[in-house]
Amino acid sequence: MAALRGSKKVSAAIRRNGYRPRPLMIAPHVSMRVAAGVVCLFFLAAAATAFHPPQQKPSQRKASTTRHASTSSSPTAQFADVTHAAGIDFHLTCGSLEKRYIMETMCGGIAVFDYDNDGWMDIFLVNGSTLEDLRAGKCHPSKLYRNNHDGTFTDVTVKAGLSRCGWGFGVAVGDYDNDGWEDLYVTYLKDAVLYHNNHDGTFTDVTVKGGVSNADRWGTSAAFGDYDNDGYLDLYVANYVDVDLKHLPELGSGPFCQYRGIPVSCGPRGLKGSRDRLYHNNGDGTFSDVTEKLNIDSGSYYGLGVLWLDYDKDGCLDLYVANDSSPSLLYHNDCKGGFGEVGAQAGVAYSADGREQAGMGIDSADYDNDGWPDIVKTNFSDDANNLYHNDHNGEFTDMAGPAGIGPVSIPFLGFGAKFFDFDNDGWKDIFIANGHVNPQVDKHTFGVTYAERPLLFHNLKTGKFEEIGSHSGTALARRYAARGTAVADFLNNGRQDVIMTVLDGSPVLLRNQTPAAGHWLCIKTIGKRSNRDGFGARVEIKAGGLTQYDEVRANSSFESASDPRLHFGLDNATRVDSIVVRWPSGKVDTVENEDADQELVIEEERGITARHTGAHRLPQRHSR
Known part of the structure; x- marks a missing residue:
């Protein structure tokens, strides 16, 4: 661990000045968990030589100066856990408590959407399963909660026709047929389901007709976006690893089944990656798989996060994919129906010190109000989260260090990530849901725990953030094995609330009760x-x-x-x-x-x- 801490000091020095990484080549068979010591030795050697941080670019200097002065201290943010009072009684089942297999660590999708068009945001929570229950056909249904307009919700799952059994993971929302009603796409361990909204409070499974079953693939995140601007939403599905339920690698059974020398679940290294899918909307209720045609995810990386954004503001949606233990991918849209993968050139494929990372959740917003979309990405513990600042020229600079986000996040294992303005001051803040994947860490003195508290970063309007989560209400001071995260104004009162899922437990609905918030x-x-x-x-x-x-x-x-x-x-x-x-x-x-x-x-x-x-x-x- 001494070597690991040493490498973080070098990384911190790099991040203080902002850095666009170049890839450090690591053999593809080396696990990110196992390779940490090798990488650290490399950077300790680098630290022994003279270190000259790169000169800041004009865009970086601009991020630290603004006509809006920083407040002397952050406001008193207040978030209260109102889950029980709101009537949400969901329990997320995701394998055994021991987490012997990798799919037992990745459940927890959330969809916030207005399914009945009454102007109020409803909640859909994706459920998982266990190996025993999956094989026995025992059901752990996902749940749909209708907003009652008074801070409470009613379970309408059965009426809506969303009680499907299976081991679910992620969910995407979009009106794929332009009929004015939001549809759902849910990913499962071996397939996926497209639900068409029937306009009467019910949904119909139209997966076969739609051609988007993602058959024999383990899908995680998915996202709707119209990449060719034809007026119809296309669909991207991030796939993780190929899983053979009859021959699962056992806990601690190989070199990719260790964390700091203790036996844990295996993967993703050592397991075969599953190629992502891009489905083009044909405009008639069907989709065509254009993955191979457009050369999407040819390396079959371990996909976890998906984000459509127009990072170069040319009017065509680009695509960013966060991958686990492999380079993240940025697909630049050529506005002619094709993509070019430019992640390394753009500076968003690797860490600030050039390593592959275990990317989880991603989001985009203009955090410094310079008119360009930036990106936040969460990563594994012993690594910093990324805050990629858009440099206006097709490139990004990881400003997590200078912004005060990177060092704070190193002990945490991040999943859900959302930009939002919790105090309505006009500057985007950041919420991060955390939770380790290995409950075995609680039996050792590693300085990390399985359950972890969330992080709330308040934007100081200077390009910097202050982490205030532990002082923002008892709910944010508690620790969770958290996964999916969504933001919404559930009360239509101008305050953005947060909801996150927790493995083997209840979700947490955090009501924003921050005093003296702005207009x-x-x-x-x-x-x-x-x-x-x-x-x-x-x-x-x-x-x-x-x-x-x-x-x-x-x-x-x-x-x-x-x-x-x-x-x-x-x-x-x-x-x-x-x-x-x-x-x-x-x-x-x-x-x-x-x-x-x-x-x-x-x-x-x-x-x-x-x-x-x-x-x-x-x-x-x-x-x-």
């Missing part, structure tokens, strides 16, 4: 020429002398989907000077001089078609 604006997009959800639309608002930028999406984090409405904190501003929506179709809608503290429904080429203040709202979405 806000919520925007719901409805496409006409573009896809109905408006996924991929780029929105810019100006209020109180601050310009903010965001992109419309639902699917990100780890195996999860969040409230698709864009939420902007306005601080002290009571009016919004302008709103510009750039649609995937190329159309642009501009709105001016709007009041704060309301939700606006903006339709493509029509502008504002509805306004909702607080909890006063009616169903408004219909087929176009």
Whole structure:
């Protein structure tokens, strides 16, 4: 461990100045868990020589200076666990408590979406299983909870037709047929299911018709996005490893089944990776598998996180995939229906010191309000999370160290990750759900635990963050084996709440009770020429002398989907000077001089078609 700590000192020196990594070649058969000592020796040797950190780029210097001065101290954030009071009685089953096999460590998808179009966010929780129950046909159903508009939820799973048995993992949300109602895609251990929303509170399994079964593959995260701007949502599915349930490697049975010398579940190294899938929407309720045609994931890496974003702002959605124990992938969209993988060139494939990482959850937002989307990615313990700053030229710089995110995260094993503005000051904060994969660590004095507390990073408006989670309510001070994470305004009161899943336990619904939060604006997009959800639309608002930028999406984090409405904190501003929506179709809608503290429904080429203040709202979405 001494060597490991030494390498972290070198890494910290690199990160303090920002760094675009170059790959350190590690033999593909070497596990990230096993290889740590080898990598550390390399960097200890490097530390013995003169170290000259790279000069900061103009974009990096800009991130640390702004006309908005930092507050002297972070606000008193307050999040309360209201799970039981809200009526959520879900229990996440995910294998044995010992976690003998790798699939027992990866459950926990969440979908936040408005399934019945009443204007309130509902919750779908994906359930797993155990080997014994899976073989016996015993069911651990996922659950759908309808929002009752008063802070409570009602279980409507059976009525909705979502009681399917199986070992589930992730979930994606999107209106794939543009009928005005959100559909669901759920990944399982050996397949996946596409649920069509029937407009009457029920869903129908249309997987076979849709051609998106992901047969014989273990899917984790999935995401809808219209990569060719034809007005229909396409679907990307991250697949993890090929699993033979009849011949599972036993706990501690090989070199890839050890963590710091103790026996643990095997993988992902030593197991065959499963190739991701990209399904093109044909516009008639069916999809075509274009994975091979577009040369997607030819290395069959261990996929865990999926994110559609337009990182170069050319109007075409690009794709970022977080991989476990292998390089993460960034697919640049050529706007002609194809992709080029540019992760290494763009600086988002490896760690700041050039190593492959165990990437888990990812999200994107403009954390420094410079008008360009940045990326956060969670990683394994003994490694820092990444905060990739967009340098406006097709490249990113990992600013986790200078921003104060990297060093804090090293002892934690991160999964769910979400940007959100918990205090409505106009600057995106970050929530990270943590939890180790090996419960065996609790029997040793490694300085890490199986259950871990979440991390809440408050944006100081200077390019830096302060971690305040342990002081933000008892619920955030507690430890969890957390996985999926989603953010939503469940009360329609302008405060963003958080929900995360916990292995072998209840989810945690964290109500945002932060005092003295600022004003806000919520925007719901409805496409006409573009896809109905408006996924991929780029929105810019100006209020109180601050310009903010965001992109419309639902699917990100780890195996999860969040409230698709864009939420902007306005601080002290009571009016919004302008709103510009750039649609995937190329159309642009501009709105001016709007009041704060309301939700606006903006339709493509029509502008504002509805306004909702607080909890006063009616169903408004219909087929176009």
